[in-house]
Amino acid sequence: MKKYDFNQVIDRKNTFSFKWDNVNYADKDMLPMPVADMDFPIADEILAAIDQITNHKILGYSIVPESLQIAAQQKIKEDYAWDTDLAWQVWIPGIVPGITAACAAFSSPEDGILTAVPVYHPFHLVAGWLGHPLHTFPMIEESGRWTFDFVAFENALKKGPKVFLFCNPHNPGGTVFSAEEIHRIKVLCKQYDCTIISDEIHADLIIDPEVKHTCIQSEISFFATSKAYNTAGLGGAVAIIPDAATRLAFQKKTFGFFPMLSRHSIEVMLATYAMSSDWMDSLLPYLRSNHALLLNRMNQLPGISMLPLEATYLAWIGFDSKLHGDFQKRLFDAGLHVLRGDQFLGGDFVRLNFACPEVQLRKAIEIIEGVVHASH
Ligand SMILES: Cc1ncc(COP(=O)(O)O)c(C=O)c1O
Incomplete structure (x- = not known):
């Protein structure tokens, strides 16, 4: 069984990534955690399928077989x-x-x-x-x-x-x-x-x-x-x-x-x-571990609350009135991009995508902790 290493940080900048190449970050060192894709390499079997097309050298209209x-x-x-x-x-x-x-x-x-x-x-x-x-x-x-x-x-x-x-x-x-x-x-x-x-x-x-x-x-x-x-x-x-x-x-x-x-x-x-289950068998424990880390650290913060997720890698993090105003913007100004609850018709929440190497998640948590402590 192959074990994938999701600790590996792969630079996604300058790849036309909706997440990493957001024009609003132009001159900023931002940690982006908005849209739902993962900062993890895809499975070998998928890479091989793409390579096979590249080697064949022809595209064109396709049928669903x-x-x-x-x-x-x-x-x-x-x-x-x-x-x-x-x-x-x-x-x-x-x-x-x-x-x-x-x-x-x-x-x-x-x-x-x-x-x-x-x-x-x-x-x-x-x-x-x-x-x-x-x-x-x-x-x-x-x-x-x-x-x-x-x-x-x-x-x-x-x-x-x-x-x-x-x-x-x-x-x-x-x-x-x-x-x-x-x-x-x-x-x-x-x-x-x-x-x-x-x-x-x-x-x-x-x-x-x-x-x-x-x-x-x-x-x-x-x-x-x-x-x-x-x-x-x-x-x-x-x-x-x-x-x-x-x-x-x-x-x-x-x-x-x-x-x-x-x-x-x-x-x-x-x-x-x-494909084999190797990739998923590596992914789910990694996501679960990131989830546990985030959940624990968020729920220790004054004015912040997060319920455990049963599925998805999209944490829904609530903030109370002391942090009201523009919590999402303060996080953004501190270098972390998460989505505003309003986008989901959700009010005083932000949505954070934790499908990323743990080192990135730890950095995001530190930014949130810094902003929360500065707001009290
Ligand atoms: C619930 C849900 N449905 C659909 C999508 C996107 O699907 P598609 O890229 O196939 O349009 C997302 C993306 O985050 C999603 O969260």
Whole structure:
């Protein structure tokens, strides 16, 4: 078994990285922890797939081969216990455009889109992009984790949204919804005739080894290997849509809008589905260790609180009124870029991506500690 070394710091500057080459950092020595990609090298099998294309020397339009369809089908069955049909698959360049197309197909300016907040920003922004009403209800803290306020959820469903955008596991906050919670969500959405559009991109990034991801098996469910295997940006995801009419309605919103998948994304996804578990077996313990370090240090700070994540590498860190004002900006001025809670409709929080070498995380923690101590 190969063990990957995620302590290795690889310079990502000048690679057109959205994270590292942000124009706002131009003359600054910044530690960036915003957007969700990892500062870790990808698996050898993926590198080999890319090398193979390079050596072949030709690109061009590509088809999604049956081998990729079968690989995705097998993973969904083995890892998420959902037995799906190949005909249910629609391959798309990314989940965000998939969500927009699904909302365009099933919501309308009369009814609108429902989501729990705080949430990954495209989930709430999509309403504005399409000109449809946005309905929200809050995530609440219960028994040391973030979950739905089910009373508020039902009240929001009563307003008649036709689409519920479900982030499963949840970003930010890292909730892995239990089988009971998933059942409750399904029952309520059925009762109020609301289509569930589920995004399961974080399903493999399980931080709490005691919990298990439950796939909601909804009308439209999105899966991708890009987040867990650090190939975000390359494109490639699959929508599983069991009902033929629903599938066609979705596809109609993609025709002419979605590009074909690139050869790179197809070969990389194939390699990802086929690869050994070595990379993931190195990644998860590393992320868990970073998570434990961050959680411990944050919860020792006055005015700062963080709940343990069940999944994702995106910490959701709360700050109290003493640190109010512009905590995110003070961190930024001190050299750490994290995202503002407002971006997720989340208020007095920041979101920090800890998928980085431990030495970088320690530096980020020191910056936060310095800013907090200076604010008291
Ligand atoms: C919940 C969620 N869905 C989708 C994405 C992005 O997916 P894609 O790059 O396939 O559009 C992200 C990226 O952070 C995410 O957190």
